[in-house]
Amino acid sequence: MANRRLFAGQALRTLRQRRGLKQADMAQALGISAPYLSQLESDERHLTPALADALRAAFPVDWADLAPADGETLADALRLALADPQLAGSVPGEQTERLARQFPAFAEQFVALHGLFAHSRQRLEMMDETIGANLASGGRLPWEEVRDWFHLANNYVDRIDRDAERLAHEIAGEEASPRVRSMQQWLRREGVSVEWKSGGAMRRFDAASRHIQLDSNQPLESGRFQLAYQVAALALSEQIAGIVAAAPLQTEAARHLLTVGLGNYAAGALLMPYERFRTAARTLRHDIDRLRQLFHTSFEQCCHRLSTLQRPQARGIPVFFCRVDMAGNITKRHSATRLQFGRFGGACPLWIVHEAVAIPDRIHVQLAEMPDGIRYVSIAKGLVKPSGSFYRPPRRYAVALGCEAALADEFVYADGLNLKSEEAMTRIGISCRICPRDRCDQRAFPPSDRGIDVDPSQRDLVPYRIVEG
Structure with missing residues (x-):
């Protein structure tokens, strides 16, 4: 040849x-x-x-x-x-x-074998969490099914994304993103009336009367997202229904959750049209505050959208994204990088996202290295969503976004980091249960696949020594 x-x-x-x-x-x-x-x-x-x-x-x-x-x-x-x-x-x-x-022939077999290995690794990660879920509740929960569906789709749904992009251009014209007024005009042309009213649900749609009611107390970005959800749900109803029908989900609740998840995905794609958003992100070097001003969206919405830029031949930089609540629960997560989140148990306590929950409204930056030697630049910001009432505590959580350090030139937040310094780097893991680091002072418990040796006559910060596998 x-x-x-x-x-x-x-x-x-x-x-x-x-x-x-x-x-x-x-x-x-x-x-x-x-x-x-x-x-x-x-x-x-x-x-x-x-x-x-x-x-x-x-x-x-x-x-x-x-x-x-x-x-x-x-x-x-x-x-x-x-x-x-x-x-x-x-x-x-x-x-x-x-x-x-x-x-x-050998090369083809090696590529095929690696594909099977990668797929099996994903399945094992899911099984790891399923075992935990079975212990707690006797079965796999609907939201876990849906989360895994998005994970296996690499957090990108091509048909929904492209159709939402076309719809955005139709509604917004030359503007970067559809405004509230233009979306309301589109809904009225479709025979849907819109009412902003104080209190009640964030969004309530009555299909019989073709009427949508939105809570005027919610933050502007949230209200605009809920309006975009309704526009996308109506315009792309057939596409969403077709994807849900083909999804291998076990319960009706999971199918309803996937319908909502795809509606949320379409809303994000409508407010941040793919190519316009991807181009702006590269031009602004992923400066979230500048992106949210350009597209009139929230910090979290921008971070989440960056994690979906996986269109073939037009990808954004590979990033990971997650949202963590006050208790350390990861309530949203996706990674297009080689970093994978723990699927059962808490995240690494050395990760900057935990500090961000406690100290909101500022961007925390961290250079971290995983046990496989790959380094990441990550940011985290604590967010507080007001409830509108003294008797309802505000929602507090943090979002994290990051990329591999090799792509630091594309990530504005890396400008102040010394990427070559060993001292400036934090060595983290996925979670204590599967982390191989044997000299971590903040380990909560030993890894599940390693033995421990306890010496009653000696005490360090961690009261045991991890035995080599």
Whole structure:
């Protein structure tokens, strides 16, 4: 089989222009000369595997978007499988290319085996939580079914997202996001009356009378989201119903919860249309406060939307997102990164999100390293939602958002961090129950798969020593 030559002039030129780089600057980033880059851009030279590796390292998100379609080869699939953090070391691009070319059957089997391994790992994580749920309640809860459905969908629902984006352009026109007035006008054209009234449910829709009532006491961003939910629920009712009918859910309650979840997803996609939001996020380097001002949404809504930017060939940077309440319960979670949240038990006490719950209304920033050696830049902000009454305590929780440290240039919050400092880094884990760190002073209990050794004559901060597996 002859060597495959890949020409990528247009992609390279688009990437350089998108990043506002001169040829000399981009050539320096790639470790090549400016004349060589000029020849690559004019398709006089082909892209080598080593240079493709350099592009992936220097511009990981942009190159994933712009790489020519011919790049979707067995070698690329093999490279992604070999990049799994569970595997030690890395394989250079030339060797990966040669392996796929000379031993295609083996490469295909390895990629397929890795896919089965990744799927089994997800299933085991779900089983881990299901065991806990069975111990507590005798069965898997409907909301757990729905959460796992979104997890396996990678928190991106293509049909809903694209249809909501088209609807947003129809309603908002040239504006970044549909306003309350334009959504109310759309509803009236559909024969739905809108009433804002103090007190009662945040949103109540009477299908018989075609009337929606919204609580005027709720924060503006919340009221606008509830209005968008109703617009999306009416406009995309067939799409949502079709997805729910095809979902392998066990109970009617789970199907109703998925219907609500898809309605919430569509509302977020309506208020923050995919390409407009993704472009703004990259331009503003994921500055949440600037994004929420542009799209008139809340801090949490923006963070959640960033975690859904998984459209093929137009992905946002991979981020993780979660919401944690005062008791440490993770009530929302998704990760497009290699970080995975614990599915049973509390989160790591060293994670910055816990401090954010206690100290609201400021953004906390942390550089953390997981046991697999991957480092993350994460932010957390404590939020307080007023109840409108002295007799109803306000809702207090924190949201967290983060990306791998390798993408720190895309994340404005990393600007003040010393990414190379070992002392500035916090070593965290998923949860104490499965964390392998044996020298953590804040461990709540030992890992479930390791033994312990207790010496009555000695006491450290943790009263036992974890036995090597």
